[in-house]
Amino acid sequence: MGAVLTGLGVGLNAVAAPIFKVAPAAKLPEWSKSTAGTEAESEVLKKAIASVAADLARLSANADETSAEIFEALTFLLEDESLFEMAVGHMDEGWGAAAAYGTAVNEFAEMLAGDPAFEERIADLQDLSKRVQASIAGIHVGLDLPAEGAFVIVGDDFSPADTAQFTKAVVGVITIKGGPTSHTAIICRSRSIPAVVSVADANELENGSVVLVDPVGDRVVVGGDLSQATKPLEFANTGAEPLVPVRANIGSLEDAEAAAKTGAVGVGLFRTELLYLNESSQPSVERQGELYASILAAAPEGPITVRTIDAGSDKPVPFLNMPEEENPALGVRGYRLIQDHRSFIEDQLRGLEAARVATGREIWVMAPMISTAQEAAEFAGLARSLGSFKVGVMVETPSIAALLPDLEGIVDFVSVGTNDLSQYLYAADRMNPSLGALLNPWQPGLIRTLESIASQAKAAGIYSSVCGESASDPAFAVLLAGLGFNSVSSSRSQVDAVRSALAAVNESQAQSLAKAVLAAKSAEDTKSAAVAALSAL
Amino acid sequence: MATFEATVTVIDPIGLHARPASQIVKLVKDAGVTVMLGREGENLVKANSPLMLMALKIKTGETLKVSVETEDDGQGTSIVAEIQEFLKG
Numbered sequence: 001m002g003a004v005l006t007g008l009g010v011g012l013n014a015v016a017a018p019i020f021k022v023a024p025a026a027k028l029p030e031w032s033k034s035t036a037g038t039e040a041e042s043e044v045l046k047k048a049i050a051s052v053a054a055d056l057a058r059l060s061a062n063a064d065e066t067s068a069e070i071f072e073a074l075t076f077l078l079e080d081e082s083l084f085e086m087a088v089g090h091m092d093e094g095w096g097a098a099a100a101y102g103t104a105v106n107e108f109a110e111m112l113a114g115d116p117a118f119e120e121r122i123a124d125l126q127d128l129s130k131r132v133q134a135s136i137a138g139i140h141v142g143l144d145l146p147a148e149g150a151f152v153i154v155g156d157d158f159s160p161a162d163t164a165q166f167t168k169a170v171v172g173v174i175t176i177k178g179g180p181t182s183h184t185a186i187i188c189r190s191r192s193i194p195a196v197v198s199v200a201d202a203n204e205l206e207n208g209s210v211v212l213v214d215p216v217g218d219r220v221v222v223g224g225d226l227s228q229a230t231k232p233l234e235f236a237n238t239g240a241e242p243l244v245p246v247r248a249n250i251g252s253l254e255d256a257e258a259a260a261k262t263g264a265v266g267v268g269l270f271r272t273e274l275l276y277l278n279e280s281s282q283p284s285v286e287r288q289g290e291l292y293a294s295i296l297a298a299a300p301e302g303p304i305t306v307r308t309i310d311a312g313s314d315k316p317v318p319f320l321n322m323p324e325e326e327n328p329a330l331g332v333r334g335y336r337l338i339q340d341h342r343s344f345i346e347d348q349l350r351g352l353e354a355a356r357v358a359t360g361r362e363i364w365v366m367a368p369m370i371s372t373a374q375e376a377a378e379f380a381g382l383a384r385s386l387g388s389f390k391v392g393v394m395v396e397t398p399s400i401a402a403l404l405p406d407l408e409g410i411v412d413f414v415s416v417g418t419n420d421l422s423q424y425l426y427a428a429d430r431m432n433p434s435l436g437a438l439l440n441p442w443q444p445g446l447i448r449t450l451e452s453i454a455s456q457a458k459a460a461g462i463y464s465s466v467c468g469e470s471a472s473d474p475a476f477a478v479l480l481a482g483l484g485f486n487s488v489s490s491s492r493s494q495v496d497a498v499r500s501a502l503a504a505v506n507e508s509q510a511q512s513l514a515k516a517v518l519a520a521k522s523a524e525d526t527k528s529a530a531v532a533a534l535s536a537l
Numbered sequence: 538m539a540t541f542e543a544t545v546t547v548i549d550p551i552g553l554h555a556r557p558a559s560q561i562v563k564l565v566k567d568a569g570v571t572v573m574l575g576r577e578g579e580n581l582v583k584a585n586s587p588l589m590l591m592a593l594k595i596k597t598g599e600t601l602k603v604s605v606e607t608e609d610d611g612q613g614t615s616i617v618a619e620i621q622e623f624l625k626g
Contacts, residue, residue, distance in 0.1 A: 073555055073559060076563075082583075111588075112588075118554070118591060121555050278626070280598060
């Protein structure tokens, strides 16, 4: 067997095919002055814009509907009249076409900066600027993917403009950067293209050599074939009850209805912010009550855990007027909104109480982004004064994970959001494509923190559960049960797979799996310890 | 040239972002008229550039002044109505 490179797998199917390396973009020439004059330079710019527009039109013709819309929007930015006029202004100062256009784009980028709604548009605009400048310099910046054959493409990371160019010859994808939630990972998952992202050593792969892309094994095997692919773990559906209850994550009426068709016992995470994103003013308590009642009535049998609003300046709710922030992940978000919006959080709880009374469902409420025991106590007091709920808090910040003994007698339950807990534990921005490997839930630092949360919660008599993305992975869910969590909550599409895995183990098997995982010292070793323990069942 | 003036309200939860800006510019270009748009009391911008419209950074709930250069009030009314539609999100 050839060299094995490790990364993070996306998908369940493997593929073996020759490597096609996507060349890093050629360097653009330095900006320079021109003696040709504005008229000549503006003709050069016009031609370059037309040529990039033609490229976009060609891509659009071969793309699916969503991508075609993206290309149309890009064309509008590309052909913007004010942008052209500003570029002409710089030509009047003696700059060449490339410099004039690049400068004009930078000026617009500055005008649009600071508004989260425009961040992606600025990135698009800069991408267009590069394409126009490349066209002026006669350099090609497209991916130039083969249209025929079958290839595993290798690159740094792929942007939306890149993935829209994927041809049917792209049967596998390897990226050097990017994490489990990067754009590349999301697109590959939705199109069922086997991928391994965050493969730090992928630069070593050579064009034309055959590799096995083995997402279940989180690896790429040089010279490998399909017979070496790691099989996904399969658990027969025995009809037995899972070791701990499996609940569903929902965010809408549609989710609640779909979750009710799975084996989920209740809801472990009801994300409420989605209900407010399209409201231009704060809905009344009555209206909120009706909305919640319809969703509660449709949700699967069992307790329903509702998370109070989890918005921030990167996830703004229109009527809350959230100011822009340098660093939204570390800013005023989740329960911290109570500083300025106490009446909103109170009304939300009142609406939930009205819905609880109307439907007779058992409601647990929890607040996100809690970092002190005082915040937890304040929320618990507020929630109990407004309704008959079980009351809990999310464990997402490392500080509250260290303070669980102080919550004894204050909250009934805690629920761990592993995505944010990873982000804050590892100081790794979830949006940064270079840090994906740190956000792998199999990182020992996260798993050992989870172990401490489960045991501290138990000692304090607090019910504990996990509702992060990691609980949608069947093997990880068994680990969580083995660590002592009382329940898990998965995305609705994964509920039944997680249930089957948890039905295949008993308590002592899950505990010995957890013990083996806790002894492992790297993200690769923790996962293989879990897989080995499950395969031995 | 006479102008037809009216106000519209931004209802779209993301404000006046790229998509409505492009829709407005396309409408204005297709109609072949000059349309100015902006906050009341501020300088209006010519609605032939999505980037200029986006650079106004108009948020949900704001009211905008729309000025259409046309002799035909019927055309003015229908352009304003379409712009309002684009701003509903």
